[in-house]
Structure formats: C-alpha cells, structure tokens
Amino acid sequence: MRFIFPRALLLAIGLLAILAVPAARADEPFIIVASTSSTQNSGLFDHILPLFHEASGIEVRVLAIGTGQAVRLAQNGDADILFVHHKPSEEKFVADGFGVRRYAVMYNEFVIVGPAADPAGIAGMTGAAEALARIAEREAPFVSRGDDSGTHKRELALWRAAGVDIAASSGSWYREAGSGMGATLNIAAAMAAYALADSGTWLNFHNRQGLEALLGGDPILFNPYGVILVDKDKHPHVKSALGQRFIDWLISPEGQAAIDSFTIGGERAFTADAPADIVAPGQKQSE
Amino acid sequence: MMSADAPTILPLELNAVSLTLGDKRLIKDISCTLEAPQITIIIGPNGAGKSLLLRLCHGLLQPSAGAIDWRGAAGRNPSPHQAMVFQRPVLLRRSVQANIDFALSLRKVPRRRRRALIEEALTRAGLKRFAKSSARLLSFGEQQRLALARSWALRPQVLFLDEPTASIDPAATHVIEEVILAMREEGTKIIMSTHDLGQARRLADEVLFLHRGRLKEKSDAAAFFAAPKNDLAQAFLRGELLWWQRRELTPP
Amino acid sequence: MTDFGAAISTAFALVANLDSDLSEVVALSLQVSLSAVLIASIIGLPVGAALALFRFPGRTFLVIVLNAFMGLPPVVIGLIVYLLLSRAGPFGVLGLLFTPTAMIIAQVLLITPLIAALARQVMETLWLEYEEQLRSLGSTPLRSLGVLLRDGRYSLVTAVLAGFGRAIAEVGAVMIVGGNIDHVTRVMTTSIALEVSKGNLALALGLGIILVILSVLVNGLVYVLRGIHRQGVTP
Numbered sequence: 001m002r003f004i005f006p007r008a009l010l011l012a013i014g015l016l017a018i019l020a021v022p023a024a025r026a027d028e029p030f031i032i033v034a035s036t037s038s039t040q041n042s043g044l045f046d047h048i049l050p051l052f053h054e055a056s057g058i059e060v061r062v063l064a065i066g067t068g069q070a071v072r073l074a075q076n077g078d079a080d081i082l083f084v085h086h087k088p089s090e091e092k093f094v095a096d097g098f099g100v101r102r103y104a105v106m107y108n109e110f111v112i113v114g115p116a117a118d119p120a121g122i123a124g125m126t127g128a129a130e131a132l133a134r135i136a137e138r139e140a141p142f143v144s145r146g147d148d149s150g151t152h153k154r155e156l157a158l159w160r161a162a163g164v165d166i167a168a169s170s171g172s173w174y175r176e177a178g179s180g181m182g183a184t185l186n187i188a189a190a191m192a193a194y195a196l197a198d199s200g201t202w203l204n205f206h207n208r209q210g211l212e213a214l215l216g217g218d219p220i221l222f223n224p225y226g227v228i229l230v231d232k233d234k235h236p237h238v239k240s241a242l243g244q245r246f247i248d249w250l251i252s253p254e255g256q257a258a259i260d261s262f263t264i265g266g267e268r269a270f271t272a273d274a275p276a277d278i279v280a281p282g283q284k285q286s287e
Numbered sequence: 288m289m290s291a292d293a294p295t296i297l298p299l300e301l302n303a304v305s306l307t308l309g310d311k312r313l314i315k316d317i318s319c320t321l322e323a324p325q326i327t328i329i330i331g332p333n334g335a336g337k338s339l340l341l342r343l344c345h346g347l348l349q350p351s352a353g354a355i356d357w358r359g360a361a362g363r364n365p366s367p368h369q370a371m372v373f374q375r376p377v378l379l380r381r382s383v384q385a386n387i388d389f390a391l392s393l394r395k396v397p398r399r400r401r402r403a404l405i406e407e408a409l410t411r412a413g414l415k416r417f418a419k420s421s422a423r424l425l426s427f428g429e430q431q432r433l434a435l436a437r438s439w440a441l442r443p444q445v446l447f448l449d450e451p452t453a454s455i456d457p458a459a460t461h462v463i464e465e466v467i468l469a470m471r472e473e474g475t476k477i478i479m480s481t482h483d484l485g486q487a488r489r490l491a492d493e494v495l496f497l498h499r500g501r502l503k504e505k506s507d508a509a510a511f512f513a514a515p516k517n518d519l520a521q522a523f524l525r526g527e528l529l530w531w532q533r534r535e536l537t538p539p
Numbered sequence: 540m541t542d543f544g545a546a547i548s549t550a551f552a553l554v555a556n557l558d559s560d561l562s563e564v565v566a567l568s569l570q571v572s573l574s575a576v577l578i579a580s581i582i583g584l585p586v587g588a589a590l591a592l593f594r595f596p597g598r599t600f601l602v603i604v605l606n607a608f609m610g611l612p613p614v615v616i617g618l619i620v621y622l623l624l625s626r627a628g629p630f631g632v633l634g635l636l637f638t639p640t641a642m643i644i645a646q647v648l649l650i651t652p653l654i655a656a657l658a659r660q661v662m663e664t665l666w667l668e669y670e671e672q673l674r675s676l677g678s679t680p681l682r683s684l685g686v687l688l689r690d691g692r693y694s695l696v697t698a699v700l701a702g703f704g705r706a707i708a709e710v711g712a713v714m715i716v717g718g719n720i721d722h723v724t725r726v727m728t729t730s731i732a733l734e735v736s737k738g739n740l741a742l743a744l745g746l747g748i749i750l751v752i753l754s755v756l757v758n759g760l761v762y763v764l765r766g767i768h769r770q771g772v773t774p
Binding site for chain 1: 626627719720721733740
Binding site: 371 | 676689
C-alpha cells in the first residue's frame with residue numbers, strides 16, 4: 001500500500017503542531033487582570049509583574065484593552081481583577097455589585113500633544129479646557145480615541161468643560177479614530193494633529209515624528225488608576241484569594257515602591273498614591 | 288464473479304424505453320431483447336443515441352418512460368455482474384495495478400485472490416510491465432487497454448463498451464479487439480457502440496442500427512452487412528451522410 | 540524610507556539573537572495555526588467533498604453560505620467565540636477564554652469554511668470526471684468520497700495551505716479570544732499589533748518580515764514534500 005499524501009500531510013501538520021508546543025510551563029497559579037493599554041504599553045507591567053511573581057509565585061496575565069471594554073469584560077466574569085483609569089466607571093462597577101472594592105493605586109496625568117508648529121498656539125497655556133477651546137476655535141485637526149476608553153471619556157469631559165459641542169464637528173477637523181492610544185498617536189503623528197494622551201503611553205511612544213507634549217500640569221488632567229477585585233458573589237469562579245494578594249501587594253510599600261521606581265527615559269511614569277493607612281484584609285491574614 | 292454454472296442476469300429486455308432530457312426526446316420508444324452470449328454492436332451516425340442507450344442499459348441513466356429488465360435468474364441484482372468501458376478512459380490517480388485492485392475491492396473480491404486476477408488481466412492487455420507505473424502517465428491507448436483490463440478482471444456477465452477505440456491508434460485497437468473476442472469466448476455478453484463500420488464487421492454477431500434516438504433495425508450481423516432491411520441503414524452502409532429525413536417514417 | 544532599512548536589520552538581529560521571547564511567540568503561532576489547520580482540514584475536506592458529491596435540498600444554500608463565510612472578518616469570528624466562551628456565555632464554565640485553545644477554536648471557525656469551499660470546487664471538477672466510472676464499478680457514496688479526497692490530494696493541499704495562510708496571518712480573532720497575554724497567548728500577529736501601538740514601527744515590520752519568512756518556509760516545505768512524493772509514484 002502506497003503512502004497516501006494527505007494522510008502524510010495531516011500527520012506532518014499534527015507532529016509539527018505538537019512539537020511547536022512551548023516547553024510545558026509549570027502549572028503555576030495565575031490570575032487575569034483586565035487593564036488598559038496605557039499600563040501595558042508604557043512598560044509598567046513589564047517592570048512590576050516580575051517583582052510580584054518573585055514575591056508571590058503568582059503569574060499575572062494582562063489583557064491590555066480600553067477601559068470601557070475592560071469593564072464589560074470584568075462584568076462578564078472574564079477577568080479576576082479590573083485595573084483601569086476612569087473613576088466614575090470604577091465606582092459604578094463596585095456599586096452595581098460586580099466589584100468588591102476600589103483601591104487607589106497610582107496616578108499620572110494626561111497631556112495634550114500636538115505638532116511642534118502648534119497651529120492653535122496652545123503651548124504655554126495652563127488650562128487644558130481653554131486650550132481645547134482654542135483648538136476648536138481654530139479648527140486645528142484633533143484625533144480622538146473614539147473607543148469608549150478611559151482616555152476617551154476624559155477627553156469628552158474636557159470638551160464639555162471647554163463648552164465645545166464636539167459631536168457637531170466629528171468628521172471635519174475632529175477625527176474619531178476608534179483605536180487604542182498607540183494607534184491614535186500614530187494617526188496624530190501622520191496628520192500633524194493634536195491628541196489627548198496619557199503620559200505613560202506618551203513617554204514610551206517611539207513614532208512621534210513631529211509631535212510634542214504641549215500642555216500638562218493642569219489639575220483637571222489628573223489621571224488616577226484604581227484596582228478592583230471582581231466579586232465572587234457575582235462570578236463564583238473568580239480567583240479572589242489570588243486576586244486579593246495581587247491587590248494587597250500593589251498597595252503595600254513594596255508594590256508602591258516598585259511603581260515609583262519605574263521610569264521612562266529618566267522620568268517617573270506613574271506616581272504611587274495608595275493611602276498609607278489602609279490595611280487590606282488579606283494582609284492581616286497573611287501576617 | 289462469474290463461474291460456469293452461476294445464475295445469469297441475461298436476457299436484457301427493453302420495453303418501450305424513452306429518455307427525455309430537458310425538452311429533448313433523445314431515445315424514442317425502443318423495445319428489444321438482448322441475449323447471451325453474442326457480441327451486440329450498436330451502430331448509427333453521431334447523435335443517434337448510442338451512448339445514451341448503453342448508459343440506460345447499464346443503469347447509469349433512468350428511462351423517462353418504459354422499462355429495462357434483466358430477465359435472468361440473477362436479474363434482481365444485476366449491477367455486480369456488469370462493467371463498462373467509456374470512450375475516454377477514467378482512471379484513478381494511482382498505479383496501474385492499484386486501479387484494478389480498487390475495482391476488485393469494490394466487488395468484494397478477497398485480497399488473496401486479487402493478485403492473480405490483476406496479473407492475468409494486465410498480461411492479457413499487454414500492460415504487465417507498467418503494473419507499478421502511475422496510471423495517468425500511460426498513453427491514451429494504454430489507458431484504454433487498462434480500462435478494459437480492469438473490466439475484464441471483474442469477470443462481468445455483461446460488458447458495455449462506448450466507442451472504446453474512437454480515438455486510439457490501430458495497434459491499440461487491435462489489442463482491445465483481441466481482448467473483447469477473448470472475453471466473448473469466456474462467455475461474456477458484449478454490448479458495444481461504434482461508428483467504425485470495419486470494426487462492426489470484424490466483431491459483431493448482432494447489430495442494432497440507431498438513428499435519431501430510434502431503433503431502426505436489429506439483425507444478425509451477417510444478414511445486416513449483406514443487406515440491411517432499413518433504407519437508412521442501407522444508406523449508412525453506403526457511407527452516405529444521413530442528413531435527410533423521410534417524413535412519412537418519422538412520426539412527430 | 541528609513542523604516543524599511545531599520546525593519547530589515549531589526550528582523551535579522553531578532554533572528555540572529557534567537558531571542559527566547561521571539562522563539563516562544565513563533566512557536567505559539569505555529570502551534571495554534573497548525574492545530575487549527577489540522578482540525579479544519581479534518582472537518583472541511585470531507586464536507587467540501589460531500590457537497591460536491593451529494594445532491595440534497597438546501598445544498599445550494601449551503602454552498603452560498605460557505606462561499607460567503609470565506610470572507611468573514613476575523614474580528615466577527617473572534618467576537619462570536621468570545622461571546623460563546625465568556626463566563627457569561629454558554630461555554631463559560633470550561634474556562635477556555637484567553638487560552639491557546641480558544642485561539643485554535645476561533646481559527647478553526649475562521650478557516651474551515653475556506654478549506655471546505657475550496658475543496659468543494661476541486662472535488663466538483665474531479666467528480667464530473669469520475670462519477671460515471673465509479674457508479675459503474677459499484678462504488679458506494681462513502682467510498683467515492685474517499686476516492687475523491689485521495690485523488691484530489693494535490694489540489695487539496697492548495698486549499699489546506701490557503702487555510703494556513705489565513706490562520707497564521709489573522710490578528711482580529713486571536714486578539715479578542717486570546718487577549719494577547721505575554722507568554723500565554725501572544726502570537727506573531729498580536730505582537731506586531733502591539734508594537735505598532737507602541738509606535739515601534741521598525742520592530743513591528745521586523746516581526747512582519749519574520750512572519751512572511753515563516754509562511755514561505757511552511758509553503759516551501761509542503762512543496763518539497765509534494766515533489767518528493769510525486770517522484771515516488773513512478774518507479
């Protein structure tokens with residue numbers, strides 16, 4: 001009987017598929033954290049997660065998506081931890097019974113970036129809302145995330161503060177990219193347009209071309225990150241013990257120091273701000 | 288598989304058989320009986336319906352009207368006792384011997400008996416040296432010889448051949464005719480279409496003359512070639528082009 | 540463009556250093572897509588052959604649906620699989636979301652229609668040639684199906700390779716159901732998407748070049764295997 005080719009091919013594919021399996025990973029405990037692209041793209045997780053893993057033996061699997069998507073995912077029970085930056089959404093998440101409790105972890109700020117030529121002339125201004133009003137007035141090109149992310153929600157709040165009805169201008173000088181932070185910055189760079197970015201992603205963004213950070217420091221641009229354990233009562237499969245250990249570590253002095261020690265190009269990217277007096281329930285038990 | 292005292296499926300009886308495809312009546316009201324063990328040759332000009340009649344008899348097509356019955360003792364299940372060789376040989380993409388082996392396996396011939404049958408058939412068709420070659424690499428004439436060898440290995444009671452030598456050279460035609468005659472010697476009923484009158488003369492025991500879907504004449508070969516009764520058949524034998532029609536003999 | 544030069548040198552540097560992260564990502568890409576191709580072929584090839592062979596009510600509709608599904612966006616497939624595998628979905632209890640298994644499931648759904656539709660076209664041509672002969676020999680429909688698959692094998696390889704090409708190149712489905720988790724579900728295409736979003740265009744393009752090379756290697760390997768086998772038929 002001659003060897004049949006498709007059988008041989010299927011066999012070969014099967015063998016390859018098996019051989020291609022990466023060396024079996026130790027069966028470590030792991031948790032899934034639904035987070036935003038800013039924490040991942042800035043490189044923060046690459047910096048702090050190995051430290052947590054060393055301390056706890058727990059592997060953290062990060063989904064870097066927009067805040068809106070992350071919240072929905074956690075609501076479906078597809079993550080153990082929500083780690084995002086839109087306080088109203090986070091508080092609603094807890095109030096609706098999906099999350100146990102919100103812990104403040106760290107903050108950075110948003111920056112308005114734009115072309116070095118600065119056609120709207122916002123460099124040197126101190127108020128972010130005034131700067132956006134100026135951009136709207138000059139109809140200078142502006143690229144929005146347009147993806148229901150934390151940054152997008154903040155940007156919409158800023159337009160409201162500036163008294164600009166931005167929906168009316170969508171499609172003309174105001175462009176909604178419907179993309180992540182990095183993709184939005186790529187578009188802004190290519191179009192020489194303004195955009196609102198979180199400072200973490202901005203600092204670690206390499207394709208700036210002519211873009212510069214033109215405005216920051218306004219308190220209205222404060223960008224706090226919160227972490228929430230998904231409630232076991234809503235989703236019984238949630239790994240609450242492991243998840244709580246991650247939260248406990250994040251707000252512990254070691255975790256806070258790890259966040260503070262993360263720099264991009266010499267600049268601190270996030271500032272830890274967990275209240276020092278807080279004592280997490282998990283911490284008590286472990287001591 | 289046939290053995291000397293196996294029940295036969297013959298005779299084959301056609302009763303008012305018609306075939307309509309779309310709005311065209313291609314076979315019109317054919318009735319006849321075909322008996323063992325002669326060679327029956329179906330002749331007629333192109334488009335007469337020779338191939339369709341063979342396919343109807345073999346069961347590849349179902350008649351639109353009329354009935355086709357195998358009246359022999361084994362006639363209830365005629366399919367395993369028939370084989371067919373087509374105008375264009377259809378060979379599987381595997382070796383020459385595997386092609387025959389496949390056909391034998393479909394007829395549930397035990398594996399241990401297949402080897403001898405394959406060898407005998409290939410020897411008869413002069414293809415023994417190609418046994419392990421890929422069937423698709425054979426020449427057209429060799430492929431047709433293989434198709435015939437495959438049918439022969441099945442030892443059918445009835446073998447249909449649809450213009451088997453229409454597009455092959457005289458040498459290959461000669462081998463094929465030899466095999467056909469040998470099969471008749473062993474008791475196989477041959478039903479074959481051709482438009483090669485020379486071939487019909489060489490092989491036929493009985494002739495069916497078809498014209499425009501109608502059976503015009505069914506005669507003993509010797510009588511037919513000596514003097515066909517039908518005037519269209521006379522013209523056909525004279526080598527005339529049968530483009531004309533006698534209105535009175537072709538009812539609507 | 541300086542990016543292209545940088546990309547090519549980046550690609551070479553990545554390969555030369557055989558970075559362990561890179562080899563992990565490449566291995567996972569191959570594992571996921573090859574597994575998906577294997578499963579999709581086992582399902583799609585017989586389905587395609589059966590559609591060529593059998594006439595049954597609703598067949599035309601099925602063929603049209605199959606052809607339409609060839610062009611279904613991976614993101615849609617990803618979304619469907621996400622909804623199915625989500626904890627809130629019907630198969631949530633299995634806990635498969637954000638694992639390579641989920642990615643394989645999504646890719647199987649993505650490429651099975653493609654493989655089946657291409658197989659049907661190949662098989663239909665072949666069946667046209669074989670039908671009368673096989674019926675004459677008394678072949679059962681199931682046996683005929685086997686013969687078609689076997690004899691159409693060289694053409695079917697093309698269908699399988701097309702499936703592999705679509706699987707290894709797609710990003711939308713694996714991004715949604717895999718989550719692009721580092722060391723767990725990160726494959727070539729999601730890595731590329733990630734590097735683009737970081738603005739590391741040269742690195743992203745470098746990874747793209749490696750992906751292309753990988754694809755060429757797999758196709759070349761199959762071509763060589765096929766050549767060796769073809770020669771093997773004739774003594």
